[in-house]
Amino acid sequence: MYDAPDELIDRAAAALRRRHAPNPRLVSRIVALVEGRRRRWWRAVTWPSAPFSLSATATLAAAGLLLGFLSREATDSTGHDQPVAAQPGAQAIPLIPAARASGEAVPVPVQFTLRDVRASQVSLVGDFNGWSQTATPLEPGVEPGTWSVTVPLSAGRHVYAFVVNGKWMTDPRAQTAPDLDFGRANSVLIVQAP
Amino acid sequence: MRPSTDIDPAIPLRARDGDVEAFAELVEFFHVRCLRYARYMLGEEEDAEEAVQDTFVRVYDHLGQFRPDARFEPWLFRILANRCRTVRERRRRRESLVTTGELPAVAAEAEGMSQDLLEEVEAALEELPAEQREAFLLRHVEDLSYEDMAVITGVRLSALRMRVKRACDTLRIRLKEER
Known part of the structure; x- marks a missing residue:
């Protein structure tokens, strides 16, 4: 009843459809833009030359390294407020390199952990690895159901999610940011430069 | 189809x-x-x-x-x-919904629609509320299904159907008035 055939509407729509022509200039511009960008696979992120010290974590974190979920956009508009205990836990643990080159932006090693006894395969996806489901797998820990991976992240806001047994899920302990374009929320993490 | x-x-x-x-x-x-x-x-x-x-x-x-x-x-x-x-x-x-630059006008003639009428269609389209214009374009110009439109807009099917219907009603009246 809503889309009954209507000659006038059909003719108007057909004319509107044919109103525009290919725009090779725009196509070239877009392709050139993305070729210049490439995918952001670990872009601008390199590990520090010296290994970082796990034992330094607590001290340095207390000294001012902030890893938080402080984005203005980081509001879960979906109203999800399920108890963490009922879900797999996830925790990002800030680590800091023991040595860094002076004057250079140094990536901050960040450990992502997840607790989910049902998981048989877990990976981390985010804007820092091109949302690749294969680039950053989490390794199972000694304790059953624990998974973790450490990745170097540049300072700034990062958006990420876990893929557990092939299904995307947000980090239940992190703030989420709804993404209108892609139809699902992701977790938000802000890393401040050490 | x-x-x-x-x-x-x-x-x-x-x-x-x-x-x-x-x-x-x-x-x-x-x-x-x-x-x-x-x-x-x-x-x-x-x-x-x-x-x-x-x-x-x-x-x-x-x-x-x-x-x-x-x-x-x-x-x-x-x-x-x-x-x-x-x-x-x-x-x-x-x-104003003023189009600038050169527009290929050949299509209008190919559809049996005069350039004047095409301009009337565009003027009528411009006057539609944005959500109705969006729904009309997605449905009738881009040939998308209501299910796809729901994905695109985040709006429920019933509301989308109503928007398209209202857009068509308005366009129909406007275009007939111009004739």
């Missing part, structure tokens, strides 16, 4: 895996429709090109989020519709 307007599903997956040529194929395949939609939503060529360019760059940056079992077309148009809303919001002080 109109032929499918979607692309070979292997191409977005190749682009997702880093194949820039595949991405260029996507742009080549969809950019005319994207430009057309953006132009009718935004009114000006410059704004439309900006929205389309932003859309494809955003698509490129987030191809990793594109699921293998998903269809590319509604995913793309969802991003485009959001970009258009952003641009429109930023420039809403512009009231």
